Amino acid sequence: MSNRLNDTANLYNIATRRYLLAVVIIALLATSAYYTLHSALSDSEATAYVVNLSGRQRMLSQHIALDVHRYHHQSITTETKPKSPSTLMLQNLIDMRLANKQLSSGVLSEDQVIDLSPQLREMYFGQMDLHNRVNRYLDLAEQLYKSNQAEERLAYLESIDQTSPQLLIDLNKVVQQYQLEGENRLATISNLELLVLVTTLIALILEVLFIFRPMVAQLMASQKAQAKTMARLEEMVELRTLKLEMANRKLKELATRDPLTELKNRLTLESDVERLIEVSEKNHVPFAFCMVDIDWFKQINDTYGHPAGDYVLKRLASLMMGVTRDYDHLYRTGGEEFVLVLNRVNLNESIKILDQLRTSVEEHVFDFEGQMIKLTISVGLYHTSQDSLAHIHSVARAADNALYRAKESGRNCIRVADRQDLKDLQ
Numbered sequence: 001m002s003n004r005l006n007d008t009a010n011l012y013n014i015a016t017r018r019y020l021l022a023v024v025i026i027a028l029l030a031t032s033a034y035y036t037l038h039s040a041l042s043d044s045e046a047t048a049y050v051v052n053l054s055g056r057q058r059m060l061s062q063h064i065a066l067d068v069h070r071y072h073h074q075s076i077t078t079e080t081k082p083k084s085p086s087t088l089m090l091q092n093l094i095d096m097r098l099a100n101k102q103l104s105s106g107v108l109s110e111d112q113v114i115d116l117s118p119q120l121r122e123m124y125f126g127q128m129d130l131h132n133r134v135n136r137y138l139d140l141a142e143q144l145y146k147s148n149q150a151e152e153r154l155a156y157l158e159s160i161d162q163t164s165p166q167l168l169i170d171l172n173k174v175v176q177q178y179q180l181e182g183e184n185r186l187a188t189i190s191n192l193e194l195l196v197l198v199t200t201l202i203a204l205i206l207e208v209l210f211i212f213r214p215m216v217a218q219l220m221a222s223q224k225a226q227a228k229t230m231a232r233l234e235e236m237v238e239l240r241t242l243k244l245e246m247a248n249r250k251l252k253e254l255a256t257r258d259p260l261t262e263l264k265n266r267l268t269l270e271s272d273v274e275r276l277i278e279v280s281e282k283n284h285v286p287f288a289f290c291m292v293d294i295d296w297f298k299q300i301n302d303t304y305g306h307p308a309g310d311y312v313l314k315r316l317a318s319l320m321m322g323v324t325r326d327y328d329h330l331y332r333t334g335g336e337e338f339v340l341v342l343n344r345v346n347l348n349e350s351i352k353i354l355d356q357l358r359t360s361v362e363e364h365v366f367d368f369e370g371q372m373i374k375l376t377i378s379v380g381l382y383h384t385s386q387d388s389l390a391h392i393h394s395v396a397r398a399a400d401n402a403l404y405r406a407k408e409s410g411r412n413c414i415r416v417a418d419r420q421d422l423k424d425l426q
Contacts, residue, residue, distance in 0.1 A: 025203055025207065026203070026207075046108065046112060046114045047114075047178065047181060047182040047185055048182060049108060049112075050102075050103060050108065050114065050178050051175065051178040051179055051182055053099050053102060053103060053108075054099075054103055054171070054174050054175045054178050055175050056095070056099060057096055057099040057100065057103065057134075057171060057174075058168065058171040058172055058174075058175055060092050060095055060096040060099065061096065061134075061137065061164065061167055061168055061171055062164070062168065063092050064089075064092050064093065064096065064137075064138070064141050064160075065160060065161070065164045067088070067089040067092060067141070068141050068144050068145075068156075068157055068160055069157070071089065071144070071145065072144070072153055072154070072157050075150065075153060076150070089145070093138055093141060093142060096134070096138060097134075097135070097138050100131060100134040100135065100138075103124070103174070104116075104124040104125070104130075104131040117177075117181060119177055120174070120177055120178070120181075123170070123173065123174055123177065124174075128170055128173075130170055130171070130174065133163070133167060133170070134167070134171075136163075137160065137163050137164070137167055140156050140159050140160050140163070141156075141160060143156055144156035144157060144160070255267060256268045258331075258332040260310055260313055260314060260332070261313055261314050261317035261332050262317075263317055263330050263331055263332045263338070264329065264330070264331045264332075265331060265332060265333070266331065266333045266334065268331065269331045269333060269339055269392075270392050272329060272341070273289065273341065273392040273395060273396075274391075274392050276341065276343070277389070277390065277391070277392070277395070280384055281388065281390075285343070285344055286344065286345065286346055286347075286383065286384045286385055287341060287342060287343045287344065287345065287383075287384055288341070288342040288345055288347070288350035288381060288382070288383045288384075289339070289341055289381075289382045289383075289395045289396070289398075289399050290339065290340040290341070290342065290350070290354055290379055290380070290381050290382075290399065291337065291338075291339055291379065291380040291381075291396075291399040291400055291402070291403045292320070292337070292338040292339070292340055292357075292377050292378075292379050293336060293337050293338075293377065293378050293379075293380075293403055293407070294312070294313075294316065294336035294375055294376075294377055295375065295376045295377060295378055295407075295411040295412060296375070296411075297309065297312075297335070297336035297375070300312055300373060300375065304368060304371055304373060307368075308368045308369075308371065308373065311366065311368045312366050312368070312373060312375065313332070313336065315364075315366055316338075316361065316375075316377075317330070317332065317338070319357070319360055319361060319364060320338060320340060320357060322360070323353055323356055323357045323360070324340065324342075325342075325343075327343045327344065328340065328341060328342050328343055329341040329343070339396075339399075340354075340357075346383075346385065347383040347385050347386070347416070350381060350383055351381065351414060351416070354379050354381060354414050355414060357377070357379075358376070358377055358379065358412065358413075358414060361375065361376060361377050362374075362376050362377075362412060376411060376412035377412070378403060378406040378407050378411045378412065378413060378414075378415075379403065379406060379413075379414040379415070380399045380400060380401065380402030380403025380404070380405070380406055380415055380417070381399065381402055381414060381415065381416045381417065382395055382398040382399040382402065382416075382417040383416070383417075386416075386417060398417040399417060401417060401420070402415045402416060402417040402418075403415070
């Protein structure tokens with residue numbers, strides 16, 4: 001049996017390692033494909049942007065040439081220099097200068113930078129010197145706008161006319177170069193897509209041949225061996241299931257019982273009272289929720305020791321059980337605090353039962369190893385006849401508020417929840 005289990009464990013480990021290897025390979029392929037294509041697409045988007053930008057720069061060069069002619073004509077017609085060029089003229093100058101700066105530097109924005117190809121760098125800063133020529137062209141247009149002399153403006157206009165045709169031709173070359181590079185990038189993306197597809201298919205075929213197929217063969221070989229052990233394992237499982245059920249019942253009992261007093265604990269209290277509230281509302285059956293707290297319990301522990309305190313708690317639990325009926329419930333909710341739920345009882349009967357309990361405790365002598373210990377209890381009482389509270393937490397708070405008043409009243413007494421205790425609990 002041990003050998004069988006070891007074989008199964010080894011097979012499981014082998015299968016797990018093979019499966020993880022396959023997953024890692026697929027993950028690496030997917031990640032590589034994603035970043036490769038993402039990078040290529042990002043470059044493509046940047047290329048499309050600069051193609052549009054270079055085309056716009058080419059268009060702006062012609063707009064500016066027309067703008068200065070209109071401006072000069074207006075100056076001659078009115079015989080006075082216009083106060084200022086139009087907003088459109090100035091905007092064209094600004095846009096073309098910005099486009100020239102972006103295209104010649106490759107800095108399209110704060111988070112988008114492209115590398116200029118050697119051909120484009122040569123066009124902007126080499127023999128063509130397009131970067132400086134565009135700036136000089138724009139400077140001529142700006143100087144024409146600023147000039148107050150007709151002859152001087154005419155000289156600037158002639159310079160612009162002489163510069164504009166060749167500048168347009170060279171700007172068009174830049175546009176064509178960007179378009180060519182863009183087409184090359186698109187071809188590269190297509191090749192990358194094909195490469196990723198082929199690589200993925202090859203990887204999947206290799207995984208089937210060298211990972212999954214051997215793994216399936218091993219699983220089928222082990223299936224026969226495992227079938228022989230199933231009967232024995234089923235017997236073992238049935239036996240262990242029986243033991244587990246018994247252990248679960250024991251654990252459930254331990255989890256819902258206070259180990260010191262063997263009373264039900266807080267876990268059971270909430271579910272019990274929620275059901276009791278539901279039954280009470282449906283069938284109009286009254287009940288009382290009573291919080292019982294030992295007065296000055298800490299002094300008992302401090303004076304006689306914790307073993308004495310444990311003895312007192314157990315004996316008090318016995319005394320309280322003595323006043324409860326078969327359909328009442330008693331819980332220890334922590335420390336020196338108990339909860340007594342009196343079922344099918346009116347308010348006056350509840351007070352009578354609790355006063356009987358209070359008197360019994362007050363008169364009882366707790367004999368712990370020859371040490372006579374006296375104690376009293378304080379009780380906070382909530383009864384369903386006072387108000388209808390829909391949740392255990394509201395019921396507990398109402399009783400706890402009443403218990404607090406009992407403590408303030410000098411202890412060793414019973415206090416019934418009043419309107420103040422029930423305020424804002426509905």
